[in-house]
Amino acid sequence: MLTLFRWLLRLTVGLMILIVLSAGLVWYFAMRSLPNYDGRFSVQGLDSPVEIVRSTENVPHIFARNDTDAFFALGLVHAQDRLFQMTLLRRAAQGRMAEVQGPQALAADVLVRRLEIYRSAQASFDVQDDATKAALRAYADGVNQWIRIVNEGAMGRGAPEFFLYPDVITFWQPADSIAILKLLAASSTTAAADEILRARLSLAWPERGPELIDGPGVPSDLPSYSSIFPDRRLGIPERRRDPDAVRNQGTFLSPTLPVGGNVFGAGPQRTAAEGSLLANDLQTGLTAPSLFYLARIELQGGGVIGATIPGMPLVLSGRSPAFSWGIAPLHIDDADIAIEEVQPGNTNRYRGPRGWTEFETRTETIRVLDGGARTVTLRATQNGPVLSSLDPGLADVIPIGHVAALRWTGLSRQDTTMSSLMALMRSDTAAEAGRALSGIVAPALTVTLADRKQVLRLAAGAAPERGGNHPTAGAMPSPGWLPETAWLGATSLAAEPQGPAVALAFDTDEDPALGMRHKRLEKLLGDRDVHSRDSFIAAQLDVVSPAARALLPLVGADLWFTGEPAAPGTPERQRQDALTLLAEWDGAMNEHLPEPLIYVAWMSALQDRLIRDELGPLADDITQLQPGFIDSVFRNSGGAGAWCNVIQSAVTEDCALIARQSLDRAILDLSARYGSDVASWRWGDAHQARHIHPGLGALSALGWIVNITQSISGGEFTVARTGLLATGPQPFEAVSGAGYRGVYDLADPDSSVFITSTGQSGHPFSRHYDDMAGLWRRGEYVGMSLDPDLARAAAVGVTVLTPTD
Structure with missing residues (x-):
C-alpha cells in the first residue's frame, strides 16, 4: 500500500511538473510573437528608409519619402499587430475557413465560392488605376516582409493563434486586399435577405405579412408572393435561423451582423471656432480585436490619419491637413x-x-479540417450564381423544381471601388475627393466630406436600374425567365459636389426603423445654434432611444395609473411599479437604470405576441424590434390593428389587452432572472458587450483570456447604437456596436479624436490588446494629431526600416 502511495505521489508530482513546463513552453512561444516596436529591420522592396513611430496608444505614425514606401510600411505594421486577423479575413473572402475551423464553416465557404468573391477580386485588380495597383503591390510586399522577418527570427509564427490552427501563412497578394473590400461590401447590404424575409411573410399572411418590415423602394401595392408563381408549389414558412449562428461567427465580417454607421457634419457657420466639424462611427460585430486599426501615413500630398482595416491600404474614415471624410453604408436595394x-x-x-x-x-x-476534402458543383445562370445557403429562409421561397440565383452589384469584375477610395484618401481638397467617388461600385456608401469652409454629403455606389413593369420592383424574389425582371443596367450615384456650403449634414436612411435614429440625430444637431467638438462627441455618444419615446406613450396609453395601488409583492404591484418608472423616464438607455430593461423586454414580448399566431414558427426569425410596425398597429394605420386579435382564441382581443399581457410576461421573465424588485434591475446587468475573438472566443478556457466583456449603455435605436442578440438565454447581450468613432475638427485639426472598441494589438498578451476598451465604454477618445513631434514625444517605440543593400 505504501509503495502504491509513493508511485501515485511521484505520478502526481510528475504531472504537475509536466503541466508547469508545458504552460511555460506555451508562454515562451506566445511571448515570442509579441513584436518589438523598437526594432530595426533591413527589408527588401524599399527605396528609402522609413520611420514608424508608435504613439502612447500604439498608433503607428509612418514617415516615408514616397507613397510606395509608405504603403509598404502600412502593410508591415498591419501584419505586425494583426496578422492572424488578416489571414482570417483573407480565408473568409477566399472560402477557405473550413480548412481551419472544420465542418461548421463549410456552408459559409460554399456560399463565398458560389459568389466568386475572390475570382471577382482577382479580375478587378486589372481595372484599378496605376497608382492603386502600385499601392496594393507595395502593401503586399510589406506584409510579406514581416512574414519573412517572423520566419527568419523564429518570432512565434507572428501570432499565438497560429500554434492552435493547422495553418501555413501564405504570402499576401494584391488581390487579397480587394477581396476583403468585397467581403466588406457583402456585409454591408441586407437587400437580398430583406427580399427573402418579405416573401416569407407574404406566404405566412398574404394580406398583411410584408408590412411587418419596410425598406427603400418597396411599393405599397406589392402583390402576394404566391401570386407571382401561380401553379408552382411553395412550402409553409418554417423557423430557419439558428439562434447561435449570429454570435458564433468565425470571422471579423459576417452578413449576420451587417456593417452600419453614422456620419454628420457642421459647416463653419454653425461652429464655435468657425471651422467645419465632422463625426463618424462605424458599427460592426463586436470582436476582439476590433475590425478597425488606427494609423497615420505620411504621403507625398500630406499626412492622413484615421481608421483602417488590416488587409487593405486604405484610411476609410479620417482626415488630412486639408479636409476630413466619413462613411456609412447607404441602404439601397442593390441585390435581387x-x-x-x-x-x-x-x-x-x-x-x-x-x-x-x-x-x-x-x-x-x-478542404475541411478533420473531414477530408469536399467537392462542390457551382452553377450560374445569366442572372448570377445559383445559391442554396444565402439566407436560412431561402428554402421557403423557392418553388419545387426551381433554384435561386443572385443579382448583386458587388459581383462586378470591373469593380473600381478600391481606386476610388484610394483617390479619396489622397485628394488635396474635399471637392476633389467628391469627384473621386464616381468609381465606387460596392459597398454603396454615404460619404460626407468637410474642409474649413464647407460640408458636402454624397451618395456613392452602383444602383440597379429596374423597369417600371418589374412585378415586385425588386422587393421580393421574382421569376428569372421574365425579361421584365432583368436589370437595365446600373447607375453611378456619385455626382460632383455643387451649390453653396452646407451648414448641417447628416446621414439619412429611407428605412423607417433606422430612420428614427437619424431623426434623433437631426434634433440633436438642430437644438444648438453653434457646435463644438465636445457637442459633436455628446451627439455621437447619445443614448436616448427615439423608439422608446415614440412607442411607450402609444402602447401604454390605456395602462398608466389605472386602478388602486396593489398589494406589495404581487404581480399587479410589479406592473404598477414598472409603469411608474417608465412614465417618468426620458428614454435614456443608461446601463445603470431599470427602465431600459423593462422597455426592451416589454416591446420584445409585445411584438412576439402580435405576430406569433399569424406567422407561427416564422415568428422565431423576427428578432429585431420593428418600431414602425408596432406604431402602425397601435394607431390602426390601414387596418393594422388586426394584428392584435389572436386568431386561435374565441374572444376578440384589443391592443390594450395585448399590451398589458405582454408587460406581465416581460416582468415575469425579468423577475426570474433578476429578482422581484423592479427598481433594483439594471440595464447593464443584461446589456453586456462581449467582444469575441473569432476562432478562439468560443473555447471556454481560452475565451476567458481572449474575449472582452463589459456592460454598456445604448440600444438598437440610439445614436450610440448597440445591436441586440434578441434570442437565446441572453437576448439583451450587445452583439454589435461602434467599432470605430472619430470626431474631426477642421478649425484645430490636431484636436481631433478617435477610438476603437478594443486596442491596436491583436495579441492577447499585449497591453495594447484591450487598453482602449475601457475608454470606449466610458465614451472617451484619444488624440489624432498629425504633429510628428507630438507622436515622438510619448512614443512607446520607434521602428526603422532600411532598404536591403
Whole structure:
C-alpha cells in the first residue's frame, strides 16, 4: 500500500511538473510573437528608409519619402499587430475557413465560392488605376516582409493563434486586399435577405405579412408572393435561423451582423471656432480585436490619419491637413433574387428568356479540417450564381423544381471601388475627393466630406436600374425567365459636389426603423445654434432611444395609473411599479437604470405576441424590434390593428389587452432572472458587450483570456447604437456596436479624436490588446494629431526600416 502511495505521489508530482513546463513552453512561444516596436529591420522592396513611430496608444505614425514606401510600411505594421486577423479575413473572402475551423464553416465557404468573391477580386485588380495597383503591390510586399522577418527570427509564427490552427501563412497578394473590400461590401447590404424575409411573410399572411418590415423602394401595392408563381408549389414558412449562428461567427465580417454607421457634419457657420466639424462611427460585430486599426501615413500630398482595416491600404474614415471624410453604408436595394425553373428531367438546364439554357457549371474542392476534402458543383445562370445557403429562409421561397440565383452589384469584375477610395484618401481638397467617388461600385456608401469652409454629403455606389413593369420592383424574389425582371443596367450615384456650403449634414436612411435614429440625430444637431467638438462627441455618444419615446406613450396609453395601488409583492404591484418608472423616464438607455430593461423586454414580448399566431414558427426569425410596425398597429394605420386579435382564441382581443399581457410576461421573465424588485434591475446587468475573438472566443478556457466583456449603455435605436442578440438565454447581450468613432475638427485639426472598441494589438498578451476598451465604454477618445513631434514625444517605440543593400 505504501509503495502504491509513493508511485501515485511521484505520478502526481510528475504531472504537475509536466503541466508547469508545458504552460511555460506555451508562454515562451506566445511571448515570442509579441513584436518589438523598437526594432530595426533591413527589408527588401524599399527605396528609402522609413520611420514608424508608435504613439502612447500604439498608433503607428509612418514617415516615408514616397507613397510606395509608405504603403509598404502600412502593410508591415498591419501584419505586425494583426496578422492572424488578416489571414482570417483573407480565408473568409477566399472560402477557405473550413480548412481551419472544420465542418461548421463549410456552408459559409460554399456560399463565398458560389459568389466568386475572390475570382471577382482577382479580375478587378486589372481595372484599378496605376497608382492603386502600385499601392496594393507595395502593401503586399510589406506584409510579406514581416512574414519573412517572423520566419527568419523564429518570432512565434507572428501570432499565438497560429500554434492552435493547422495553418501555413501564405504570402499576401494584391488581390487579397480587394477581396476583403468585397467581403466588406457583402456585409454591408441586407437587400437580398430583406427580399427573402418579405416573401416569407407574404406566404405566412398574404394580406398583411410584408408590412411587418419596410425598406427603400418597396411599393405599397406589392402583390402576394404566391401570386407571382401561380401553379408552382411553395412550402409553409418554417423557423430557419439558428439562434447561435449570429454570435458564433468565425470571422471579423459576417452578413449576420451587417456593417452600419453614422456620419454628420457642421459647416463653419454653425461652429464655435468657425471651422467645419465632422463625426463618424462605424458599427460592426463586436470582436476582439476590433475590425478597425488606427494609423497615420505620411504621403507625398500630406499626412492622413484615421481608421483602417488590416488587409487593405486604405484610411476609410479620417482626415488630412486639408479636409476630413466619413462613411456609412447607404441602404439601397442593390441585390435581387431571381427564381430559375429547372428543366424537368434535365437538371443541367434552366428556363431562360429564350427557352431552356445550359447552366454554367464548374467544380471546386474545399478542404475541411478533420473531414477530408469536399467537392462542390457551382452553377450560374445569366442572372448570377445559383445559391442554396444565402439566407436560412431561402428554402421557403423557392418553388419545387426551381433554384435561386443572385443579382448583386458587388459581383462586378470591373469593380473600381478600391481606386476610388484610394483617390479619396489622397485628394488635396474635399471637392476633389467628391469627384473621386464616381468609381465606387460596392459597398454603396454615404460619404460626407468637410474642409474649413464647407460640408458636402454624397451618395456613392452602383444602383440597379429596374423597369417600371418589374412585378415586385425588386422587393421580393421574382421569376428569372421574365425579361421584365432583368436589370437595365446600373447607375453611378456619385455626382460632383455643387451649390453653396452646407451648414448641417447628416446621414439619412429611407428605412423607417433606422430612420428614427437619424431623426434623433437631426434634433440633436438642430437644438444648438453653434457646435463644438465636445457637442459633436455628446451627439455621437447619445443614448436616448427615439423608439422608446415614440412607442411607450402609444402602447401604454390605456395602462398608466389605472386602478388602486396593489398589494406589495404581487404581480399587479410589479406592473404598477414598472409603469411608474417608465412614465417618468426620458428614454435614456443608461446601463445603470431599470427602465431600459423593462422597455426592451416589454416591446420584445409585445411584438412576439402580435405576430406569433399569424406567422407561427416564422415568428422565431423576427428578432429585431420593428418600431414602425408596432406604431402602425397601435394607431390602426390601414387596418393594422388586426394584428392584435389572436386568431386561435374565441374572444376578440384589443391592443390594450395585448399590451398589458405582454408587460406581465416581460416582468415575469425579468423577475426570474433578476429578482422581484423592479427598481433594483439594471440595464447593464443584461446589456453586456462581449467582444469575441473569432476562432478562439468560443473555447471556454481560452475565451476567458481572449474575449472582452463589459456592460454598456445604448440600444438598437440610439445614436450610440448597440445591436441586440434578441434570442437565446441572453437576448439583451450587445452583439454589435461602434467599432470605430472619430470626431474631426477642421478649425484645430490636431484636436481631433478617435477610438476603437478594443486596442491596436491583436495579441492577447499585449497591453495594447484591450487598453482602449475601457475608454470606449466610458465614451472617451484619444488624440489624432498629425504633429510628428507630438507622436515622438510619448512614443512607446520607434521602428526603422532600411532598404536591403
